[in-house]
Amino acid sequence: MTPASPRHSPRTAGAAARPRPKRGGSERDPGRGAAVVTLAQSVTDTLRQAIMEGQFQPNERLQEELLAERLEVSRTPIRAALHGLTAEGLVEYVPNRGYSVRRLDADRLIATFDIRAALEGLGARLAAERGMDEALQAQCRAALHRGDRIFAKGKLISADRDRFAEVNAVLHEAVLQTADNPMLNDMLRVCYNIPIFSDRNVLWRDFGWLRRSHDDHHRIFEAVCRREGARAELLMREHVHSVKLHMREQIEGAAPAGRA
Amino acid sequence: MTPASPRHSPRTAGAAARPRPKRGGSERDPGRGAAVVTLAQSVTDTLRQAIMEGQFQPNERLQEELLAERLEVSRTPIRAALHGLTAEGLVEYVPNRGYSVRRLDADRLIATFDIRAALEGLGARLAAERGMDEALQAQCRAALHRGDRIFAKGKLISADRDRFAEVNAVLHEAVLQTADNPMLNDMLRVCYNIPIFSDRNVLWRDFGWLRRSHDDHHRIFEAVCRREGARAELLMREHVHSVKLHMREQIEGAAPAGRA
DNA sequence: GATCGGTTCATTGTATACAAACATGCCGGA
DNA sequence: TCCGGCATGTTTGTATACAATGAACCGATC
Structure with missing residues (x-):
């Protein structure tokens, strides 16, 4: 956990002498180099990742000075980052x-899926109406195929967790990209900003359920390609809804009946 | 445009000697006093209102020092406020x-309504499923009645603009409050954060359309009260969708074919 | 005449100093 | 024993100083 470091460092130069990547010259990093321009951004990324990875406890306080020391920056970019993460829903x-790591109780977590269903449903419909790019279609087909191979084995091994997550990500992002609505993207990102106990860590053991979920992917993709907007929306909504139900079962199964 | 002023003012005391409201004593402001605790918050509110009222031009740059001078605070709370307003979608x-007032081109503006339709539809369904509070129901009925009286005259006068906006606000907020999903609230707020050319200023001349829109209100309210979730959702979606269509007509009618 | 390079200026990004608010612990009183 | 008030320390909020970036301007060169 160390932020990239642009601009302004009248300090002891730091133990590990940070190398000042600045912004890439004109020739390096041709495609999406963008890199990080501002310390505040860099800190935001660092903290977001740390929180998502569970490096902080759920309700843990995030003291500015402490973080500043740990990241070797002043409080100013720390504050900016925390403010931003508050807007992203990761921090309260x-x-x-001051700030603390946000903890969603079970009800709020479940409620998130209602929003995801509504928004991803909209995304699927828009994608179907606009029509998906050939290149993206090819990517989706490849991802679907990778998914099929996971289930062809007839059982799950631990590496399948990441594989399925990747397939899932490719497909959902392809839809969103085709929907071409930045605001929709931003809002869904907030829904995804939920540390640990998100999809990836709970649901990946139930072979039958996971396979049905992947079947959904096939049908959603088909509907989008056929430009069947209403059908794409319904399928996507149901797809997300089934995640909600499954997750609720898991949660209620694990924790007896309180806030997790 | 002057922010409330808590804490810390080692300045020339300001021309108008701000009276330091601080936080209310224990007895004053019994109910929802809350007031503003932080300069940054106060500045955020001030700027939000100013932008929403159109006191800044669409794309206008928002220079920190300039604003700081105008609001008689330092750049620090200004920066915090601008950062926050960026998250709210009002500022880029x-x-x-630096920062500038965000300008939505016509397409993005229209796209906003797709999201509103999806989210408000969800809100209506949740409200119907949860059931609306008796007190809120009464407020809604009163608002519906106020709306009816606007149209009973058979024509619109200029004061009706604010009246209808108020009725509209009460009803939609009642639904949202009943839906009881804070994240949904936050996201919809972003959709509403669109200066001037939002509903209120464009659509309020067409008597027939407005009356149909108010009929929608009646039906949505009825569906919510009857706990008919699916119907409430459909009606709300259609309600918002019709606003989208009407707005598109208005925009295309007004500006020939460019970005407004 | 247009483009490239460097210089200057305006404005943002970061660090830091200081003031106010919250939290804690102590003490006295009921 | 429990409660309320005061002193203390810690942490946040705000102001300000300074560094660095981006934009404008200007002159020189092709």
């Missing part, structure tokens, strides 16, 4: 008392 | 070049 803020 | 940010 109480006016004169 | 480019890393080393």
Whole structure:
């Protein structure tokens, strides 16, 4: 956990002498180089990842000075980052008392899926109406095929967790990209910003359920390709809804009946 | 446009000697006093209102020092406020070049309504499923009645603009409150954060259309009260969709074929 | 005449100093 | 024993100083 470091470092130069990547010259990093321009951005990325990976406890306080020391920057970019992460829903803020890692109780977590269903449903419909790019279609087909191979084995091995997550990500992002609605993207990102106990860590053991979920992927993709907007929307909504139900079962199965 | 002023003012005391409301004593402001605790918050509110009221031009740059002078605070709370408004979608940010008032082109504006339709539809369904509070139901009925009286005259006068906006706001907020999903609220707020040319300023002349829109309100309310979730969702979606269509007509009617 | 290079200026990004708010612990009183 | 008030320390909020970036301007060269 160390932020990239642009601009301004009148310090002891730091133990590990950070190499100042700055912004790439004109020739390096041709495609999506973008890199990080601002310390605040860099810190935001670092903290987001740390929180998503569970490096902080759920309700843990995030003290500015402490983080500043750990990341070897001043409080200023830390504050900016925390403010931003608050907007992203990862962090909570109480006016004169600072920031803490947000903890969604079970109900709020479940409620998230209602929003995802509505928004991803909309995304699927828009994608179907606009029509998906040939290149993207090819990517989707490849991803679907990779998914099929996971299930062809007839059982799951531990490496399949990441594989399925990847397939899932490719497909959903292809739909979103085709929908071409930046605001929709931003809002869904907030829904995804849920550390650990998100999809990836709970649901990947139930072979039968997972296979049905992948069947959904096939049908959604088909509907999008056929430009069947209403059908794509319905399928996507049902797809997400089934995740919600499955997750609720898992949660209620694991924790007796309280907030996790 | 002047922010409330808590804490810390080692300045010339300001021309108008701000009276330091601080946080209300224990007895004053009994109910929802909350007031503003932080300069940054206060500045955020001030700027949000100013932008929404059109006090800044669409694409206008928002220079930190300038605003700081105008609001008689330092750049620090200004920066925090701008950062926050960026998350709310009112302001745009480019890393080393600062903030500017966001301008939605016609397409993006229209696209907003797709999201509103999906989210408000969800809200209506959740409200129907949860059931609306008696007190809220009464408020809604009163609002519906106020709306009816607007149309009973058979024509619109200019004061009806604000009246209808108020009725509309009460009803939609009642639904959202009943839906009881904070994330849904936040996301819809982003959709509403569109200066001027939002509903209120364009559509309020067409008597027939407006009356149909208010009929929708009646039916949506009825569906929610009867706990008919699916119907409430469909009606709300159609309701918002009709706003989208009407707005598109208005825009295309007004501006020939460019970005407004 | 247009383009490239460097210089200057305006504006943003970061660090830091200081003031106010919250939290804690102590003490006295009921 | 329990409660309320005061002193203390810690942490946040704001102001400000300074560094670095981007834009504008200008002159020189092709």
